[in-house]
Amino acid sequence: MSTEESKAARQARPAPGALLLCHAEPASVAPAAQLLREHMLLTPAGEEWSVLVPEGRPWLEGDEPVDRVLTGWATALAVGAPWPVLALWWDTDRAGYTLASGFRRPVGYVWLANGTPAGEDEAMRTFADRLGLDPVLDVQSLDGLTRPDPAADAQARMRGLLAVLTRAGVSLPAGLAPGESADRLHDAARAQPHVRRIEWSGWRDAFRAELDAVEGGRLGPWLPWAGGPKAHALALSQVAVGLPLTAWGLRRRSGGWIVAGAVLLAHGALGLAYEAVRPLD
Numbered sequence: 001m002s003t004e005e006s007k008a009a010r011q012a013r014p015a016p017g018a019l020l021l022c023h024a025e026p027a028s029v030a031p032a033a034q035l036l037r038e039h040m041l042l043t044p045a046g047e048e049w050s051v052l053v054p055e056g057r058p059w060l061e062g063d064e065p066v067d068r069v070l071t072g073w074a075t076a077l078a079v080g081a082p083w084p085v086l087a088l089w090w091d092t093d094r095a096g097y098t099l100a101s102g103f104r105r106p107v108g109y110v111w112l113a114n115g116t117p118a119g120e121d122e123a124m125r126t127f128a129d130r131l132g133l134d135p136v137l138d139v140q141s142l143d144g145l146t147r148p149d150p151a152a153d154a155q156a157r158m159r160g161l162l163a164v165l166t167r168a169g170v171s172l173p174a175g176l177a178p179g180e181s182a183d184r185l186h187d188a189a190r191a192q193p194h195v196r197r198i199e200w201s202g203w204r205d206a207f208r209a210e211l212d213a214v215e216g217g218r219l220g221p222w223l224p225w226a227g228g229p230k231a232h233a234l235a236l237s238q239v240a241v242g243l244p245l246t247a248w249g250l251r252r253r254s255g256g257w258i259v260a261g262a263v264l265l266a267h268g269a270l271g272l273a274y275e276a277v278r279p280l281d
Helices: 003-012 026-034 066-079 120-132 135-144 154-166 182-190 203-215 231-254 255-277
Strands: 017-022 040-044 050-052 087-090 094-100 107-112 194-197
Touching: 017 026, 017 182, 026 040, 026 050, 026 066, 026 194, 040 182, 050 154, 050 182, 066 087, 066 094, 087 154, 094 120, 107 120, 107 154, 120 135, 135 154, 182 203
Parallel strands: none
Antiparallel strands: 017 050, 017 087, 040 050, 040 194, 087 094, 094 107
16 A cells, blocks of 8 residues: 555544433533533433533543543543433544443443454443343344444444434434544534533532532432432442542543542532531421
């Protein structure tokens, strides 16, 4: 292959990009996403689904790979909310997903750029179970994504995954497609009629936003600072888990896991603060 052909081949390969699908309405996702302290766009993505479109600075301007960043973000969002978070990511060499839900260990799958499966079949079944997908029809479709297919590259595999998710209500807006760069994804999200901008405005505003969400019933009774006899213990456990997770992320210089630990600490602290300012009757 000539130098020009090699250059053209590299340019044809997808630039790193990512999406965060949340099984909740944007009004519920916005206050939780603010705690990530990242610039993102938020828009509806089907019935009871939302999608967060990050700018991509951690992997475009830093050394951390997109999959590690997205795993940390998905984990951070999921441990502070009663709904699952699905991170979709891709770069020049691979593509894949990570599903995070509550305190359970995240599950994910990876395909090489040419579509070669590089994950465990059991991960697909766990994925289907946690999202409540059809145990026959949907699982059969997902199993097909773990089988060799010379005609399917990584982007085709991701489109196949999204096709399964449409039966669960996912409908990504036009332009939010696997293989697109972070810039193109951001432009497509910005053009949506109900898009919201997620920006960090400080802990006081974050606390107010989450408190308003609880008072309005948008985040549900699962959250530790929404009341209940176990509220104090759960808030303390979030702090207890967040501290070592943040320290581990700092040792690994992993921005995604630092954020995950920081969000756990934030939710625990907000829980204790909520208990202090809104004591149970």
